[in-house]
Amino acid sequence: MDFERLGECIRGRDIISRLPDDILVQILSRLETKDAVKTCVLSSRWKNLWTFLYNLHFDDYDYKLGRSRNFENFVDRVLSLCQCKYIQDFRLSCSVIDDDELSHVIPWLCFAVERNVRKLNI
């Protein structure tokens, strides 16, 4: 990480970026996961914060058109980079119309269980 650039970014009026990591992660964990991940482009301070999310909420809004490969890739990516060992709330809303789609969903649920999920909503 380029600390000089990061320093420049967090000086001045950008107070939110100066909040401690655990507060920012608490804020992001209150959002839909896609909205939390979108903050990665704000600045380098935000780039990896979403990887510490402890609530994961995935909703494939366009599921009636068939599940998009992008949605699958997104969930796969988020789970593979997730650094939280204890997931509090895992919510998943998507279609499962055939074995192929099911074969994707099962590892996601296994992930949640392995990460000690406390609340599972499918």
Added chain:
Amino acid sequence: MSTAATADASSSGDTTEGSVRLLTLQSEDGEVFEVKETIATQSVTIKGMVDDDCATSTIPVCNVTGRTLAMVIEWWNKHEIGAVSNEKELKEWESQFDTIDDKSDRDDVYDLLMAANYLNIPTLLDCCTSAVAEAIKGKSTDEMREFFDIKSDFDEKEEDALRKENQWAFEN
């Protein structure tokens, strides 16, 4: 003698009021507040100090101004058991903290977040993180940068790469 429920931040004098012990808190800018121990121990940090018998002299509350500390004490007073008659009334009162309409609200919430974090007050932390999350919802990247005064330190190429890596999040 006033009851425990009526003591507030402006109480002064003895370190006890009736049988209620008062703690002295001092803000970063030197303002001094006397607060009932039963109220101030909503802060996990202060409770730890009381339990360890370390709250006998003035407790410095670093990085928290008098203005913010007064708001925190107001929060404690409202959240003391029996202070409000029902949950609905409490939620209505809390609603002044849980929405961020402009940058002035935003700065108040930042101050409260820092105080809630330092003093470890779970209820206040929950309320303020929820307020910031609500303010993020529905905003585009540029709108978020504008509202929160975040200056990007990415060049165009880096930002494009990040958008590509997380494509689904940005196309929905």
